[in-house]
Amino acid sequence: xxxxxxxxxxxxxxxxxxxxxxxxxxxxxxxxxxxxxxxxxxxxxxxxxxxxxxxxxxxxxxxxxxxxxxxxxxxxxxxxxxxxxxxxxxxxxxxxxxxxxxxxxxxxxxxxxxxxxxxxxxxxxxxxxxxxxxxxxxxxxxxxxxxxxxxxxxxxxxxxxxxxxxxxxxxxxxxxxxxxxxxxxxxxxxxxxxxxxxxxxx
Numbered sequence: 001x002x003x004x005x006x007x008x009x010x011x012x013x014x015x016x017x018x019x020x021x022x023x024x025x026x027x028x029x030x031x032x033x034x035x036x037x038x039x040x041x042x043x044x045x046x047x048x049x050x051x052x053x054x055x056x057x058x059x060x061x062x063x064x065x066x067x068x069x070x071x072x073x074x075x076x077x078x079x080x081x082x083x084x085x086x087x088x089x090x091x092x093x094x095x096x097x098x099x100x101x102x103x104x105x106x107x108x109x110x111x112x113x114x115x116x117x118x119x120x121x122x123x124x125x126x127x128x129x130x131x132x133x134x135x136x137x138x139x140x141x142x143x144x145x146x147x148x149x150x151x152x153x154x155x156x157x158x159x160x161x162x163x164x165x166x167x168x169x170x171x172x173x174x175x176x177x178x179x180x181x182x183x184x185x186x187x188x189x190x191x192x193x194x195x196x197x198x199x200x201x202x
Contacts, residue, residue, distance in 0.1 A: 010151050015091035017147050021140040022085025028133040028140075029077030036061045036072060049132050054194050059129035065122045073119075077137060080112060084144060102148070102157045109145035116141045120186060124193050139183065146179050 035047040039061055049057040060066060066073055087097075087105070116138045123130055152158040153168065160168055171178060 010147065010154060014147055014151050015088045017088070018084050018091070018144065019088030021144045022081045022083070022088055025081030025137050025140040026078055026085060028136045029074040029081060032057070032061070032131070032133050033072065033074035033078070036066070036074065052197075054128075054130055054197050055132060056129040057131040057133065060123060060127055060131040060134060063122075063127045065119060065127065068115075068119075080108070081137075081140070099157045102152050102155070106145075106148050106152050106158065109141070109148050112141045113145040120189075124190055130190065138186070142182060143179065146175070146182075150175060 035049070035057060038045045039047065039058060045058075047057040047061070049055065069076065091097075119134065120138060123134065149158070150172065153160060154172075
């Protein structure tokens with residue numbers, strides 16, 4: 001019963017999720033772009049989010065991963081999150097989209113999530129620095145992917161095999177728990193890798 005109630009609630013909540021994720025992600029992308037431009041103008045500029053050797057946006061911005069696809073990552077963020085906010089607003093205004101649109105959005109969210117997870121790995125294990133604005137973007141992207149996927153399954157835009165229905169009902173009942181668990185796992189990897197620094201400051 002709870003899973004059915006949640007599946008009816010999600011279409012009402014999803015526009016706000018997309019709008020919030022779009023606005024938050026867009027703002028973070030603009031800030032990163034601004035800080036990056038200041039750093040290009042002055043190599044000695046210290047970004048506002050350079051707090052210590054680990055929380056160091058400057059190190060991330062100056063890495064090759066900051067332009068992984070040949071253009072600065074914030075440009076991708078501004079375009080993608082701007083579109084996400086528009087979709088959320090359109091839904092609040094009563095817009096209804098076709099099944100192919102939702103599938104396409106799901107693929108886009110999946111690719112963006114994969115890209116964020118790759119950036120997480122590179123930041124932690126290769127760059128050895130974290131950007132709080134980037135981490136906020138990761139949260140917005142993963143949340144978007146999670147709830148767009150659940151929405152598509154609920155609305156039959158994506159069909160699961162019958163053998164997965166029981167598992168999905170369990171996941172659906174605990175959708176927020178699984179999302180929080182995802183973030184906790186990421187946080188655990190970060191804390192474990194940087195324990196050499198944070199361990200002696202606790």
